[in-house]
Amino acid sequence: MATPRADNLWGKSKTRVFKEPSNIVSKMSSSVAARSLASRCNSNIKPECASEALVLLETLLIGRNTKNLVVKIVSENIFLEGINDGGGRQTHPLMQEYQLTITLIEFFxxxxxxxxxxxxxxxGSQLSPQRSSQLVKLVSIAxxxxxxxxxxxxGTWLQQVGYKSTLSQEVTKQIVDDFAFYSLPAREQLKQLSMIAPHFAASFMxxxxxxxxxxxxxxxxxxxxxxxLDVFSDWITKNLTVCKAPPPVLGLPAGATAGPFVNPLASLMRWxxxxxLxxxxxAYSKLHLSVLTTLQQLAAIDKSTAVANRELLQTAKSLQSYCARLRRRKLKxxxxxxYQRSMARFAQAVQIALCSKCLTNRYPLITALKALPPFKLMSIVISSSKRR
Structure with a gap:
C-alpha cells in the first residue's frame, strides 16, 4: 500500500488552478512596488494569487514598516479571508484548503x-479555525x-508559540489523529522523521x-x-540530536523570539x-529502556543535558493522587x-538522571519522593543521592 498522497485528506478533489509565481516580485526592491502588486492582486482575488503573494512576502519581510501590509497580504491574498470568488460566491473551503496546501508545499x-x-x-501565535485547519493539513502532508x-x-513555530500552549496542543493533537488512521507504510514514514527533521521531531514529542x-x-x-510509543522509541534511539538543543533560530520576524528548547526525555519518562497505572x-517497556539509554548516551557527549525537574515532580504528584484513590478504596x-511497577521505573529513571548529572535541582524532587509510600529501590536511590 503506497504512502498517502497529498490528496488523501481531501477525498477526490485534485483540480489544480495555481499559476507559477511571477518573477516580477523578485525584481521589487521597495515596499512601494510591493504595494503595487498587492493592489493588482486585490482587484481580482483568486486562489492563483497565493503563489505570487508568498514570493511577495519575502520582499516585504526584509523591509521596515511593512507589518500591516504583510497582515493584509496574508489575510486577503493567501487565506482569502472575507473574499468571494468575484461572482458573489464564497470559495469552497475544502477546495481552497487543498489548493493552498499544494501551493504552500511547492513554495517551501x-x-x-x-x-x-x-x-x-x-x-503566527493566534489561529482562526480556518488557519488552524490549514496548518494541520500542511504539516500532515509534509x-x-x-x-x-x-x-x-x-518545529520552530512550535518552539516559538510554546510546546505546551493551547495552540500547540490543538494543532499537534489533530496531527496525531490524522496519522492514527493512516496505513502502516505511512506510520513507517513517520518513523524516519528523526533523521530528516530532528528539530520538528523533538518539538512534536x-x-x-x-x-x-x-x-x-x-x-x-x-x-x-x-x-x-514505537515511533518515539525509534526517534530517540536512531538520532540523539532530537534530544539536543538546536542551533539558535534565525530568520524570525523582527521582535519575534523562539521559546526555550525543552528536552523531550523528561516528558516521555512521565509516560x-x-x-x-x-x-x-x-511497548511502554521498550520506550522506557529507550529513554534511559538515550539519556545516558546523551549526557556522556553533552554535559549541558538537563532533565526538566518539573516533569518528575508532576509524575510524583500523579503517583500521590493514585495512592490517595487506592486508600479511599481501603487498599494499600x-x-x-x-504502583509497584511505576515506582520501579521511577527509581530507575531518577537513578540514571542522578548518575548522569542531568538533574539541575534534585532537592525538591527528593522531598517529593520521600512523601510517596515507601518502595525499597526508591529508598536506596534517595539514600545514595545524599552522597552525590
Missing amino acids: SKPGPRRDAIFHALF VSISVVPVLTAA VAVADIYLNERRSTGLTPPPEHL TILAP VSQTA PEDDAA
Whole structure:
C-alpha cells in the first residue's frame, strides 16, 4: 500500500488552478512596488494569487514598516479571508484548503530565504479555525511526503508559540489523529522523521507528550495512541540530536523570539512511569529502556543535558493522587502491583538522571519522593543521592 498522497485528506478533489509565481516580485526592491502588486492582486482575488503573494512576502519581510501590509497580504491574498470568488460566491473551503496546501508545499520546497519568518507570518501565535485547519493539513502532508523545509519551519513555530500552549496542543493533537488512521507504510514514514527533521521531531514529542498521561490536561490519565510509543522509541534511539538543543533560530520576524528548547526525555519518562497505572502494553517497556539509554548516551557527549525537574515532580504528584484513590478504596499502595511497577521505573529513571548529572535541582524532587509510600529501590536511590 503506497504512502498517502497529498490528496488523501481531501477525498477526490485534485483540480489544480495555481499559476507559477511571477518573477516580477523578485525584481521589487521597495515596499512601494510591493504595494503595487498587492493592489493588482486585490482587484481580482483568486486562489492563483497565493503563489505570487508568498514570493511577495519575502520582499516585504526584509523591509521596515511593512507589518500591516504583510497582515493584509496574508489575510486577503493567501487565506482569502472575507473574499468571494468575484461572482458573489464564497470559495469552497475544502477546495481552497487543498489548493493552498499544494501551493504552500511547492513554495517551501524551493530554496529561499526567511522561510521561518514566512511560516510565522502565515500562522503566527493566534489561529482562526480556518488557519488552524490549514496548518494541520500542511504539516500532515509534509510528514507523509517528507517536505523538510515545512517541517523545520513547523518545529520552530512550535518552539516559538510554546510546546505546551493551547495552540500547540490543538494543532499537534489533530496531527496525531490524522496519522492514527493512516496505513502502516505511512506510520513507517513517520518513523524516519528523526533523521530528516530532528528539530520538528523533538518539538512534536514535547507537545504531544503533554497531551497524554497528564492529569493537568484531563481528569484522568489518558494513554496515547499505541503506535506513537514505537515511533518515539525509534526517534530517540536512531538520532540523539532530537534530544539536543538546536542551533539558535534565525530568520524570525523582527521582535519575534523562539521559546526555550525543552528536552523531550523528561516528558516521555512521565509516560513510561505512569503507564502501569492504566496499561500493560509492552511497548511502554521498550520506550522506557529507550529513554534511559538515550539519556545516558546523551549526557556522556553533552554535559549541558538537563532533565526538566518539573516533569518528575508532576509524575510524583500523579503517583500521590493514585495512592490517595487506592486508600479511599481501603487498599494499600504497597500491595498494588501497578504502583509497584511505576515506582520501579521511577527509581530507575531518577537513578540514571542522578548518575548522569542531568538533574539541575534534585532537592525538591527528593522531598517529593520521600512523601510517596515507601518502595525499597526508591529508598536506596534517595539514600545514595545524599552522597552525590
